[in-house]
Amino acid sequence: MRSNTPLHLACAALGAAIVAALLIIPSASAATLFSDDFQDGDATGWARSxxxxxxxxxxxxxxxxxxxSADARALAGGGSGWGDQAVQARVKPIAYNxxxxYVAVLARAxxxxxxxxxxxxxxxxxxxGKRTGGAPITLATGAAGVTTGAWHTVRLEAFGTTLRGFVNNVQVxxxxxxxxxxxxxxxxxxxxxxxxxxxxxxDLGGPTDPPTTPTIPPGSCRTSGSPTGFASVNAWGQNGTTGGAGGPTVAVDTAAELLAAIGQQSxxxxxxxxxxxxxxxxxxVASDKTILGVGATSGITGGGLNIGLPASDAVTSPPADAVHNVIIRNLSFRGATDDSINVxxxxxxxxxxxxxxxxxxxGLIDIKRGSSYVTVSWNHTHDHTKNMLLxxxxxxxxxxxxxxxxxxxxxxxxxxxxxxxxxxxGEPVHVYNNYYFYNTDTGVAxxxxxGCLVEGNYFERVEEPVTNSYAGPGGRCVARNNVFVNESGAPDCSGTVQEASAYYSYTVADPNSVKATVMAGAGVGKI
Structure with missing residues (x-):
């Protein structure tokens, strides 16, 4: 699928929407000048040499x-092209002679x-580099960790006289x-x-050169604390969850800065x-990251965060490069076009x-395809139907x-x-000390x-608070020491479940105190 302004603005908008899940578009305000994902099976409009x-x-x-054996090029875009432009593609090098x-994307051709x-x-x-009628002229080089047979996101920005190159969303x-x-x-x-x-x-314009770096107010980007629950367990070669500990700290206040930072391989x-x-x-989001909102008014809107490799049904055991050791804290998420957070x-x-x-x-927080050792804690979810899928x-x-x-x-x-x-x-899935309010379909299904262990929770106005017969094949659940008030139903549970205490230590608070404790402590601005 391809588009080219001014003749095909409608197609450009559609093309941008289709590829947005795969591409990092540097700004929400950027206009799409051209796009092609080749889903139509041809390359009409590309001039080849x-x-x-x-x-x-x-x-x-x-x-x-x-x-x-050839110096091969393919150009796209009508007329004389464009002035300021950012050209991006996914590129998989195969072989070099x-x-x-090199294999490359081209701008201002x-x-x-x-x-x-x-x-x-x-x-x-x-x-x-550049070509001016003869051999390639190198203008700058940078380390990029490129390997043959692997996909890399490559972006060349040309704005005014400034040229910038990004590989896998990091400027190099x-x-x-x-x-x-x-x-x-x-x-x-x-x-x-x-x-x-x-x-x-x-047509995105790049940041100023050098970029303006936001100043972090003293004490406002704190990384203290550690998780309770499965994220604390020593397993799969990772002892607990420490996120970006041991690495530098950066402040971001633009989409380009955020997406470049969360994609860094360190x-x-x-x-x-x-x-x-x-x-x-x-x-x-790459491994070994802490993404932390500053204050009570920081967050992400318009899209979501993906923690994980591309989805595949063929992979049935954890790969060595599975994404791991990620912390997301103190952020508001609104208006995601897919999931807000996907693991x-x-x-x-x-x-x-x-x-x-x-x-x-x-989903607001979806966890799937073999992911494990995750803790979801002290979050406030609201004004949304499909909350959390596991x-x-x-x-x-x-x-x-x-x-x-x-x-x-x-x-x-x-x-x-x-x-x-x-x-x-999943087993055990440990659900404890949460506050459920007016969940009109189900609480825990x-x-x-x-195998779900549901204990010490406070259910208020929840008709079906815990069930293992909601839809599809049945599961197993144990519900103990929960509070059910104001027209809440009774748990529909049967079977046995592994104990969470076999994996980690924890303390269940008095369920009667949970409502007040969670309402006071869940959400942003509380750490």
Whole structure:
């Protein structure tokens, strides 16, 4: 699918929506100039020079330059192109023919021999350069950890005389140059083969150079405390959940800064200053991150956070590169176009604590596809129907059995009708000392042979507070020492469940005190 302004603005908007879940669009206010995800199976509109270009299937339809014996380029965009532009694509290098070779995205391409390029080189580095009718000219290089056979998100920004290059949402190179003021976008394989997908061109302007760094008020970005529950357990090669501890601390107040920071492949504490509007879709969080709101008014709107590798049914055991050791605290989430927070694909040791979540599209906090050792604590969820899902499908036993070990404690489920949580396969799923208020469908729904331990909670106006016969295959649940008031029903539970105390130590508070304690302590501005 492709679009090109001014002739196809309607298609551009649709294309941006389709690819938003896969791409990091640098700003919510950026206009889409062009997009192509090749889902239509062809590459009409691409002007090719050299090489062998074709649409292939590489997980999904994508554009491939085959062979390594040519200086291959493909340009897109009508007329003389655009001035300020950010060109982004997912790029998978396949092979290089010798040294000094690269696969690249192109910006301000005036012809097939005059353009700027950001390349992934045969040495694993990023190279920012230009062609002015002859051989490539290198302007800047940077470490990028590029590997063949793996997808990388590559973005080249050209605004005014400033050029900046990003690989996997982290800026790795920058320079200034005056050779080209406008032109089209493109792709290249300089004596190299690669697959390209999800091409996106926007008119986003980059931050000032040097970027303005927000100042963190003293004591306002605190990283103290540690989780109780499954996120504290020593398992799967990770002893507890420490997030970005041991790494630097950065402050962010723009979408570009936030998304670049959470994608870095090293320990980092990210202090979110104010409410940041991110592009629609889900945005990936890398391992060893603490994402912490500053004060009581910081948060994320317009999109959600994804903790996990791309979804796959074929993977049935935790991969070595599963995302792990992530903390999300003290943030408000609003207006997500998918999930507000999604944990998937065997991600582990995740602590989601003291957040305020509402008004999303799908789940507020969903945990699925074999993820485990997660604690969800002291969150306030409200004004939303499908609250929290644990296990996404009755047929996903291969990934989920023996996993999905999650603790939910001291959360305020405030007028959220269902999925508080809805559970499949996980055992034990430990739900204690939460305050349930006016959940009109169900509180805890335990299905598909899940084992839920529900204790010390306060249920108010909840007709079906705990059940293992809600819908689909039944589960097992044990409900003990809970309070049911103001027209709340009785638990519908049977079977035996593993004890959470076999994994970690905890103390259950008097359930009669839970309502006051949780209302006073859950949500943002309380840590």
């Amino acid at each position: 050299g090489g062998s270009w074709s649409v292939v299937t590489d997980g999904s339809p994508a554009y491939r330059q085959s062979g390594t 010798g040294s000094g070779r 005036q012809s097939s021999s005059n353009y700027y390029f950001l390349g992934l080189s045969n040495t694993g580095a990023a190279v920012l 190179v920058s320079t200034t140059d005056t050779s080209f003021g406008s032109g089209r976008a493109g792709l290249a394989g300089y004596y190299a083969s690669a697959t390209f997908d999800d091409v996106l061109v926007t 320990p980092l504490t990210v202090c979110v200053m104010g409410t940041i509007t991110v592009p629609a879709g889900m945005h990936d 998937q694909m065997f991600s582990h040791h995740v602590w989601i604590d003291h957040n305020d979540l509402a008004d999303g599209y799908d 296990g996404h499908d009755d047929g996903n036993a291969a990934q989920d059995v023996g996993r999905l070990k999650v603790t939910y404690h001291n959360n305020w489920f405030d007028g959220t009708p269902q999925r508080n949580p809805r559970v499949r396969f 335990c299905q598909a042979d899940a």
